[in-house]
Amino acid sequence: MRVNGRSKKEVLAELRRIREEDVKYEDGRVLCSMCTTPHPIAKIAHRMFLSSNLGDPGLFPGSSRLEKEAVRNLGTLLNCQDATGFIVSGGTEANLLAMLAARDTSKIAKPEVIIPESAHFSFNKICNLLNLKPIRAGCDSRFRVDPDEVKRCITRNTVAIVGTAGTAELGVVDPIKALSEIALAHGIFFHVDAALGGLMIPFLENASEHDFEFDFRFKGVSSITVDPHKMGMSTIPAGGILFRDCRCLEAIKTNTPYLTDDAQYTFVGTRSGAPVAATWAVFELLGREGFAEVVSRCMELTRFLSEGIELLDLELVTKPTLNVLAFRSARSKLLAERLRKRGWFVSYVPRLDCVRIVVMPHLKRRHAETFLRDLGEIAGHRIA
Secondary structure, X not given: OOOOOOOHHHHHHHHHHHHOOOOOHHHOOEOOOOOOOOOHHHHHHHHHOOOOEOOOHHHOHHHHHHHHHHHHHHHHHOOOOOOEEXXXXXXXXXXXXXXXXXXXXXXXXXXXEEEEOOOOOHHHHHHHHHOOEEEEEOEOOOOOEOHHHHHHHOOOXXXXXXXXXXXXXXXXXXXXXXXXXXXXXXXXXXXXXXOOHHHOHHHOOOOOOOOOOOOOOXXXXXXXXXXXOOXXXXXXXXXXXXXXXXXXXXXXXXXXXXXXXXXXXXXOOOOEOHHHHHHHHHHHHHHHHHHHHHXXXXXXXXXXXXXXXXXXXXXXXXXXXXXXXXXXXXXXXHHHHHHHHOOOEOEEEOOOOEXXXXXXXXXOHHHHHHHHHHHHHHHOOOOX
């Protein structure tokens, strides 16, 4: 820290210069992220609640009420109006809280959790933190976890089964109904990681036709992760964790002897109310119809890109389920590197040897057209 402070003008000028080093979603070049530019009303709401701390909710009853209403909105959307939960730091904390609840309600000495091979990498960290043994279940030809594999993985030490509604790598939705039935039959906690799909799938017109349904309509689903800072267009950090049964809260409870409330239920203690207010504001402004329009635009653009990629004789790894596209060439890693050199921020997935892109609300048709032109030049093909 410097001895003498600088002027406000100098500090802000320096911040603006440094900010120019960061990539901006608005430029349409970020194709690898499941986050996006916050909705304009989210930015306004965030600034209004910068001082609120939900870790001490008695001091901020208004912020606490916004969180309860945001959770109620999510629960109603996901077919459990009485669901309980919190807006947390992201999908990792949400998944952690679910696994903590599963572990501590089971009372099993050597707990195991069944995780699809396609599950988010956060479960690696979570299992290490909670001393859970991860049991990997294989996927079928559609990259969905195989229910028969899950059945074979069950032992007397199994405390949880995990399914994903919108995998990070491919946007695939696991067969949640089948997994729910397995969990119910064996009396096992079942968690659905819908960090990406939770605010997409409910707005798809053909979700039931394609077996994309994933939520509390299935009685075996115990908890769901859903992130408002992804397709919910809230500010970061705004993850979400919902529990069907409020009794799960006892398993994640920590006593707080000197705060305005006598207990906390999240891993993070001090929690800003700003992203909660942002989440609430977007829900109120858009409603179901507004979200459906956003999701429809993303899916339309995903189809446009998918068709364009196939015209370039590149292989789609799988037909896109949600707004995630993955494709291969003879040298996929090199293709990803060359796209990066052109300023396109794409992912390379070694496990599948493919290039991955995510179509979030900041991407526009003009960005997609420019991307396909550059991709065609790099791949040695042109779209007629």
